Amino acid sequence: MRFYFVIQYKRIIRILKEAGFNPYLAFCVIAIVFVLLSEGLFHNVMYANYIYSLFFLAFINNIGSIERNEFSKNIFSVVDYKKIRLLENCIIAIPFFIFLVYKQEYVIAFSSFLIGAVLSFFNKVNTLSFATPTPFYKQPFEFIVGFRKTFWMFILGYILTCIAISVGNFNLGIFALIITFLTAMLFYLKPEPLFFVWIHSDNSIKFLWKKIKMACLHSTFLSLPIFLMLVLFFPDKAFIVIIFEIIGMLFVVMSLLGKYVSYPTDINPTVGFTIGLTLFFPPLLLLIIPYFYFQSKQNLQSILK
Amino acid sequence: MILIESLYKSYGNKNVLKNINLTFKEGEIIGVVGENGAGKSTLFKCMIGFENYDGLIKYDKGILKNVTGFLPTNPYFLSKITGLEYLQLVCNARNIKVSDLNKKNIFELPLNQYAETYSTGMKKKLALTGTLILNNEIFILDEPFNGVDIHSNIIIKELLLKLKELNKIVILSSHIFSTLNEICDKLHYLKNGEISKSVNKNEFSEIEQDMRGLEVGNMIDKLELQ
16 A cells, blocks of 8 residues: 555656656645645635635545546555545645644634545546537537536636626626636646647648637637626726737637647646746737747647648 | 658667568558567557658658548547547548538447447447548558457448448558458568568468467466466
């Protein structure tokens, strides 16, 4: 059983090294980012303690997927398997627990830890038995896959918009719009297997423009309810909504192009850092998008002859 | 016609393919056989452009990749994509319009289910359907019979013969000699990255004998099974 955790540790080290990071430095950065994000959430959002606890439980639930655990269930004895799951969940719970205790949210800290531990005895609900309907069936790819994995984020965005309108909070509505585009950006985080680019008969320019067109159309489609509601109920601020809509779309396009800069390998650290930087300073988009476009075009030329 | 001349492929210091010279003509079904790790899949990947290589691979009728249907040993499927959506995706990629994809579902697959939930054989059949609906001229099929049930095996054999009749180039790998005997016109034996033998239909048994050659000896004793 000890060997299982040694192997997991080695895997993490290898993944970080392959991504071009110094693993120990990366651990420090991850810890700092974790604290900053947690602080940011508690500082800016109402009921952050509950949302924080939900994030933690969603994360725990995710590592309990049947596919992920099939291997260990197959090779370890029943007792060892349960011990591994329990220990894994507890290890993941520790940083969340410490932060909640630091925030003096003792009840939520202990109850989340306990629920996390109990969840180790259950597997994530298998949602593969039926196909979630999506509006993107004619162009099945990033948006169809992404939508099925994160549709609840869009529902959350639409609910937040309704709340924003009912309480007259325009900023909350813009926040909902941002959530929608950030979620769509995530659809392009992981590169597809080589086969799915190779099979295209278009050259790299045509391929990229088709992708850009789809990204714009589909992200507009998903953000349209929020966009329309905000324009309708805050007509004096329609211009701001349009600006956010355009910037959001540009972010999705940047994310798309970023994926193909180092394709077929994962998004490289420089691209990741640049995307992060642009999130803090959006005018950079005007430089980064053309730069990513030319890099992607060049990179894809060897695959799409 | 596809012409391969002096093809070399290596990973670091390891030479995986050495001086491969082959020709594939229209209307032929060519088998590539060899032990596991002999380099069959690497050869296919070089041909379709998945791998870089030294040497020449030439197709006399245009860009090879745009008219090739490739069936990998383990087909790739994106998560949360149904069988029908997979077929739509490959059609879109090649700018091909098919009015009713369900009609092309000759293997009677549950196309409205996520492809990732399919069994090994079903995944292979879906990927094969994907290559067949694209009006390809060349078919490179890496172990198309693996994991597929008997009835579907018969369908695949008939399909391959139909492709031959339509003057397509069909290149496949398989370990099942009885099937290769039935459908292939020629066999190339790949051994340690080199073509060790190329034979016509009536000489397939020579390669089969060579491949059976390895003695089992005391291999099993080494496991010290209890």
